[in-house]
Amino acid sequence: MILDEIVEKRKINIAKQKQIKSLAMLKQEAEALPQNRDFPLEKALMKQDINFICEVKKASPSKGIIAQDFPYLTIAKEYELAGASAISVLTEPDYFLGEDKYLQEIAQNVSIPVLCKDFIIDEYQIYKAKILGASAILLICAILDDETLRRFFTLAEKLGLSCLVEAHDENEIKRALKVQARIIGVNNRNLKDFTVDVENSLKLRSLVPENVIFVSESGIKTKEDIEKLRVHQVQAVLIGETFMRAKDKVLALKELYGKKISPKVKFCGMKTREDIAIINRYTPDYVGFIFAESKRQVSMQTASDLAKILDEKIKKVGVFVNASLAQIEEIAQKVSLDIIQLHGDEDNEFIKALKNKLDLPIWQAIKVKDIVDIERAKQSIADMILFDAYVKDSAGGTGKSFNWDLLKDFTGEFILAGGINKQNIIRAIRTTKPYIVDISSGIEKDNHKDENEVKTISELLRKVG
């Protein structure tokens, strides 16, 4: 049986590795690393209505070479842009042609969790995964007895690694639950004969309790497959071949995700004629001018000059932090603002007074630290709430994001801001479903608006919309 063959080869390979670096040395190295217990994979797989773990693999025993040309880092980065929640990287060398360096380089270059996908039969591999920068490892019930499964699970936990515990049938699910796995992957591929059946996940779904993340693995190819899994409250899918063979990963993931999300876009913090020239080429729905103290602050005169060369389809938002009514009124008139964004401590009384003076929509920024802030937003009389990250002693434009999960129960239209960039924009909009997405730092390089960033974000949004 192929699984036995892989395991045998793994034993030989690991024995060789131990001759080069002993288990004791590897252990010491791994234990010296930070062992934080954030478990980012668990968090990542709870965010979107269905979360994608996209796999980087060159070959497989059932399909042979999948990717002749294998730019593994580019592939991983594309997965991240496409909205993947995590990346799985094959490190098994003999049958999947995996390499440790794939895992190491990918983990260094993406900001989403990376799973070490291997046939783990020796604790040596767990320490290795930690050193290579993995956030999680795969533990396959079919190749581990109960005692070993528990021992490996405990060791991984101690090192701060999440475990995706893989099961194929009812008995293996029971074994995974016995070790208190927080993530169970149901493999739709029968490792004995390679047959694949997505129905396997649906058949076994009810055996995994709600508080355990259910991942459906293998053979997922169509949006109909995803929809079936979504209906059965499967939180995540692990997909390799389908994505590896797709030329455009963003389009492939969008196709499988199956739902369009097209928020309006605001690019904020325009300061120069060059910025406006870039913006005019990509025509977002809104641009923002910052009139508050900031590295992006513009004078009324500059904003007025820039407004004159701005494509007239784009609406102009003036961003103020605790400015007076008179200041806002004067700037709004001079710059012909379309919207006022209040980004300070302005209260309902102030908003009311402003509404009496100006016939313009008012957006109020709420800086989110915890759920209390979301409740506070519900009391605002502003026309729209803009959620941004709370950063002590800073008014905004920090490039920091907040915990989007806090928005789960916020009903009504809102603007999502705070640290949105090309790497997280698709995940952000699929997680929170905002009416408008607002980006400032995320379209800058070396403190200047950067055309490539604007272009990438605009194209990503066009592709998924």
Ligand SMILES: O=C(O)c1ccccc1N[C@@H]1O[C@H](COP(=O)(O)O)[C@@H](O)[C@H]1O
């Ligand atoms: O951008 C600024 O410098 C700024 C200064 C003061 C208040 C608000 C500011 N910008 C707003 O901040 C958010 C998020 O920006 P980022 O993407 O995290 O950099 C956005 O709404 C901007 O309008």
